[in-house]
Amino acid sequence: MKDLKGKTAFITGGASGLGLSMAQAFVRQGMNVMIADINEAHLADAKRELVEMGGKAESVICDVADRSSIKSAAGKTTAVFGKVHVVCNNAGIGVVGPIGTIAEKDWDWIFDVNLKGMIAGTEIFLPLIESHGEGGHFVNTGSMSSLVVRPGREPYAATKFAILALSEGWQIQLEPKNIGVSVLCPGYVRTRLGESGKARQEKYGGPKESMGREQPQRQSPMMTESLMPPEPVGELVVEAIKANALYIITHPEMKPVVEARCARLLRAFDRAAKSPAIAHLPKGSLPQQDVELAKRFNEDI
Numbered sequence: 001m002k003d004l005k006g007k008t009a010f011i012t013g014g015a016s017g018l019g020l021s022m023a024q025a026f027v028r029q030g031m032n033v034m035i036a037d038i039n040e041a042h043l044a045d046a047k048r049e050l051v052e053m054g055g056k057a058e059s060v061i062c063d064v065a066d067r068s069s070i071k072s073a074a075g076k077t078t079a080v081f082g083k084v085h086v087v088c089n090n091a092g093i094g095v096v097g098p099i100g101t102i103a104e105k106d107w108d109w110i111f112d113v114n115l116k117g118m119i120a121g122t123e124i125f126l127p128l129i130e131s132h133g134e135g136g137h138f139v140n141t142g143s144m145s146s147l148v149v150r151p152g153r154e155p156y157a158a159t160k161f162a163i164l165a166l167s168e169g170w171q172i173q174l175e176p177k178n179i180g181v182s183v184l185c186p187g188y189v190r191t192r193l194g195e196s197g198k199a200r201q202e203k204y205g206g207p208k209e210s211m212g213r214e215q216p217q218r219q220s221p222m223m224t225e226s227l228m229p230p231e232p233v234g235e236l237v238v239e240a241i242k243a244n245a246l247y248i249i250t251h252p253e254m255k256p257v258v259e260a261r262c263a264r265l266l267r268a269f270d271r272a273a274k275s276p277a278i279a280h281l282p283k284g285s286l287p288q289q290d291v292e293l294a295k296r297f298n299e300d301i
Helices: 017-028 040-052 067-081 104-132 154-177 193-199 221-226 231-243 252-274 288-297
Strands: 008-012 032-037 056-061 086-089 136-141 179-185 247-249
Touching: 008 017, 008 067, 008 104, 017 032, 017 040, 017 056, 017 086, 017 231, 032 040, 032 067, 040 056, 056 067, 067 104, 086 104, 104 136, 104 154, 104 179, 136 154, 136 231, 154 179, 179 231, 231 247
Parallel strands: 008 032, 008 086, 032 056, 086 136, 136 179, 179 247
Antiparallel strands: none
16 A cells, blocks of 8 residues: 555554554554544543544444444445545553462453454454545554563553464465564653553453552653654554554664564574484475465565
8 A cells, every 4th residue: 555645544552652652653644543442531632632643533442341332443444435445453451460469350451452452453443444445554562572572561462463373374364365564673762551450341340540669660750751753653654654664663673672682583493403302203394375375474564
């Protein structure tokens, strides 16, 4: 999708942070924008800001942990704008803490919002994009935690690793349909992720000020001010859609950490090749589907 003017974007978690930065960038491209969020007050402020920018923007309350809520939001989007071309599955929450300290309802909450909400958003909007035949693009918000995990952040990282896996597979499936897929892997960006607990739904235990031992320290005022502002992230997303890029990285300085993790994985393959436990087994050739996959991984997407 080289030309975004006149196209329509739907963004979950669109009332603040990364979602709002995408909405702002899309408005600057001349797109119609539907921002969806669970927070009604933030939605009203965000819509007002987008309209003041001269954008064609609407808003809709949407709880991504409820598939019927996403269906309803999709219906309102098509009713207002007709067609949808870009879907940003961006809504997410953060739960952190040492092993054994995460409540069962919080495990349900983070998987329902971060992962199952993204799956539902894709499955609901895909037929709508296919129906008009003009192509489209999905942007799924992962994290730098899709690539590396720090101790204590495993609940969050587990959902973000899964988002990366789904996005990589779906990119291959949807390319023949002229539908692109990108996975956004932001590092430390100034968002409201630290306020996740305030919007926790009643079925998960209701609002809670802090969602883990690490959260208050990580979101201290001094550190928050040092984070990347969200606005450039929206522009990175626009660049990725136009380039049909699979991965969107916000913090290139994290490259050595990711390289170190990948090197550790490769060393495990080297150890396996030398292991007496499997040395006597016949060595099979790489299946053709994996040969093709290796070729794709060598492409610049």
